[in-house]
Every structure is written in C-alpha cells, then in structure tokens.
Amino acid sequence: MKVQGVLDRIVDGEIGVILVDDLKKEFTVKKDLLPERTIEGSWLTLIIENDVIQSIEVDDEKTEEVQQKVNSQLDRIRKKSGGSKFKRRINNDAT
Incomplete structure (x- = not known):
C-alpha cells in the first residue's frame, strides 16, 4: 500500500517518528533508514506491507506545498495582530 506520511520528530537523534494520517498510525524507523535529506516536517511517500514500511x-513537492501554507498562515496572523498589545515599561530609575 502506498501512503503519505510526515516525519513528526526524531527522538534521541536516532529514531524517526512518521505519522500516517490515512492509516491513523505512527511508525518508528531508525534515522539512518530515512532518506539522507529528510528533516522534521518532511513529507514522505511510503510503501507499507503488513504494517511494515518497505x-x-x-x-x-508536498513538503514545499505544506511549508508555503504554514508560512502564509503565519504571515496572516502576524499582519492581523499588528504587534504587541502590551506597553513597554521603561525603567526611569537613575542609578
């Protein structure tokens, strides 16, 4: 079965945790079995047979598409907020 998943995190620098939403499952693999340029947040195409990643x-393409969506949403949030609503406290104490 061919599915997509995302590398959610790398635990202790050794184990990659891949989330596969279509299967509602989490898979773990040794980091050295991941493609060389894989980083957290990378989207992956997986071949899975009998609950084992082959x-x-x-x-x-999917990684870039998702990253652009995230960046776009962050930009909208930043523009909407207009900066901090807290006033800076200025320390006028002359010491």
Whole structure:
C-alpha cells in the first residue's frame, strides 16, 4: 500500500517518528533508514506491507506545498495582530 506520511520528530537523534494520517498510525524507523535529506516536517511517500514500511521516499513537492501554507498562515496572523498589545515599561530609575 502506498501512503503519505510526515516525519513528526526524531527522538534521541536516532529514531524517526512518521505519522500516517490515512492509516491513523505512527511508525518508528531508525534515522539512518530515512532518506539522507529528510528533516522534521518532511513529507514522505511510503510503501507499507503488513504494517511494515518497505520503502521511504521524500515528497519534495508536498513538503514545499505544506511549508508555503504554514508560512502564509503565519504571515496572516502576524499582519492581523499588528504587534504587541502590551506597553513597554521603561525603567526611569537613575542609578
């Protein structure tokens, strides 16, 4: 079965945790079995048979698409907030 997943995190620098939403499952793999340029947040195309990952490839297009969406949402939030609503306290104490 071919599915997409995202590298959620790397635990202790050794174990990659891949979330596969379509299967509602979490898979763990040794970091050295991940494609070389894989980083947290990378989208992956996986071949899974009998709940075992047979192959992993980075999906650069999906990774870029999701990152652009996240950046766009962050920009909208930043523009909407207009900066901090807290006034700065200025210390006028002359010492």
